[in-house]
Amino acid sequence: MKVDIQHLKKIVGPENASDDVAELYIYGSDASVHQAMPDAVVRPGKTEEVQEVMRYANKNKIPVIARGSGSGMSGHAVPIDGGIVMDMKRMNKILDIRIEDVLCVVQPGVIDDDLNRVLRPKGVFYPPTPASSRVATIGGEIANNASGLRSVKYGATRDSVLGMKVVLANGDLVTLGSNTRVEASGYQLARLMVGSEGTLGIIVEATLRLTPVPKFKAMAMAKFNKLEDAGKTITAVMTSGITPSVLELMDNVAIKAVNTALNMGLPDVEAIIMFEADGRIKAAVEADMNDIEEICEANGAFGIEMSDDPKEMTRIFSGRKKLFAALSRYQKGLSCTSLADDMAVPNSKMAATVQEIVDVGKRNNVVMTAYGHCGSGVVHTKILMDTTKPGQWDNARKAVSEVYDFVRKVGGTTSGEHGIALSKAPSWKKEKKDSLEMMRAIKKALDPNNILNPHKMMDAPDDWVKATDLRYTTKVQ
Amino acid sequence: MKTKHLKDWENELDICIRCSYCFEDCPIFKELGWESSSARGKILFAYGFLHGELEPSEFIAKRVFDCTLCRLCKEKCSAKVDITEIIEACRADLAKEGFVLPGHKEMLENIVATGNIFGDKEARAPVQDGETPLFIGCQYLARPNRTKGWIKLLEKMGVKPKIVEETCCGFPMKALGDREKLEKQKKDFKKKFPFKEAITLCPTCAAFLKEDYDIDAKHVINVVLEKLGGLKPKSVGKKVTYHDPCDLGRSLGVYNQPREVLSKLGVELVEMKGNRNLSNCCGGGGGMLVSDVPVSDRIADKRVKEAVDTGADLLVTACPTCEQVLSKASARMSEKGQGSIKVQEMFDLLWNAVK
16 A cells, blocks of 8 residues: 555644655664665654554554664664654653652653753663663663663663553554552553564653662773683672672673774773672672672683773773674674674573674684673674675574574573564574464554564564665675 | 765775764754754665665755764764765765755855855955965955954964965865866865965864875964963953864864963863864854755754853854854844854954963
8 A cells, every 4th residue: 555645744744754765765774784665754743643643554554663763783663564664753852750759751752861861960860771872762762672781780671661651553542551660460561562662552652760870880890811701700790699780791802893993992802891880888889899809800800900980981881882883893894783683691601602602603704792781691792794795694694593593592582682673583483482472462452454563573584684675785595 | 876986985884884873963963853864864875876776866965965074973983984974975976966056066166266165256365475384265265354363373473374376275075076176176276285284274174185185284273372372372361162163173183272272361161061072063064054054053053052051251163164153143042032152263362362
């Protein structure tokens, strides 16, 4: 069905809808390897406009794909079946901050860092903090159940969302969750929306639980000559009774990349782990840091540097937050691709996993890196390869498959925080094989015409390479 | 579409992972909101052309030329992709296909006809013999009194400027995509300005002379910093905020020098929210001043608002375009009752302190 652009312009205003082929091209990709053209883009400014667009789309069975900043790495916002891309960035108001209730209410287009810039002076913050927090929208983070550097202590998005307003496929507006920290009964529908990747509804408002800003913070950086030792250290810290607020691993590939791209001056060793501890009492933070230092040393760390200088801590963590893009500078001729990406594994399997990632890369003649919020079990990797060579894509496909086979074998999960969408669907479907029908039933109940971000997650194609055109010109078979 | 210029950036375009970090503070994207107006949008257009996935159109040309070339996108890019250079290459390929915006066309023709962007046939550099080549540049040719002032100040500091009959450095031709005219202009420039070192009054000229002519070009503020002490300047005693011109800051890395000069003038310096490498643009670069005045104005208004928010008495900058654009913005805001601040070029402060 052809999209009636004039009708959409009537709903959102002529300046907020487009079917110009150039605009469609831009909205056809995100930070993943995928691209596909939508038929129209709309930029609603209020809930009623979202409802009206959904009523139109549902009646005419046109796909609708909600989009924040398009920083997703798995193809969430890529309109695999065309349709209407709904850019939510105009709905970017912080509607309410209720310090006495330790919550805030925001529209979906609010940028994470913008929200925290407003919250922190009030003594609270919204903790998920993905590395992309400078551009990521709250709506995108909820749809993706994002987490980040501080998830080891403060949890993922799901742990900070109390409730939300959602426009359903038929245009109905529903209020889910509550304004309270606990809510006992009924299906946890707000939680169902978290991580649903735009397949169940369009989030138009979110009530977020806030966390007091800790008074004291300190960080340490431990160096390792063996990646495996770093992995063992992570397991040891996480079973020691300490909950660090940050526990980040970077292997040598990651270190070299940020040093090259950003002149960070990180030590050129096999691996580093960055720790942060925070709290209300300085002595308690110091005690945690001292214990962490002892554990590191017992597991082969050397040259441990500690700091409580806020500027230095910001500098070091900013290098980590910029790592994804910086990886493209690891070696001339190699580009950073987001394929196998953000798996999570049980604590005890950390050392084996980070080593396996590097070994899989070597076996398949591509460079792979291991880094991530390993305290919460998330191990990131990227495949660095010459994207102009079809053979490299074959290698990458094999490497992706081997990494995920390993992750499932050790009881891990395909995605710890970046979501499934297209790139990770093949592995995830194997992992979730006995619950896929349950998910499809939920999807069908809420979206009988299958218009909300169709053919993602459980309904995504089995071969990610063939799911869409890839953003690279090399034709991959 | 032929992509002669974009071809050089093929690898760099593969380095870009499209993370969108570049549009965090992109001034154009902040105003227009559509992702096609963002730095990433322009990168995607470049990619689309290069790989035959897009054909040029007036819409795309407008989007690609809607850029102040402020380089904040590169600053924000974690892979340090040279986004501005890619945008300029994209403009060059679009221009070759005939996509040139009317205001830009006039500016380029002016340079060919008169040697300056304003098409002012009477504009002449105040030729004089001396020791150190001084390049005046189009903006200061249009401000003869200010130019005389700078020359006087330099002489007071013991510099003997050598000034020749000059022609535009050609930067607008690169920025606006006319590479054929640029090559001819460069030949003409080299004949008229055959020096290995130079002082320039305009930051953009300094950056371009350095990058494209391999001239050891110094912006005048560097010279002032070296020599000012000898003049024993009087204390200005004001609260000042400093606007980093994009080409002086992000192109040349000159951040401390103007601040040190201000410190020698005894001002109380207060920084705006965006400063140094993260300074926000004045809105006047990249051809926007003639091709999209309303957007350029809105960007300038925001920058003045930042300055007003500091509580400073004066907004000082070291670029003639920035001064002009910000002054107008301040007047506009004053008319609307949205607060205003006096805008001055560094010269005014310096001259008052040493005259």
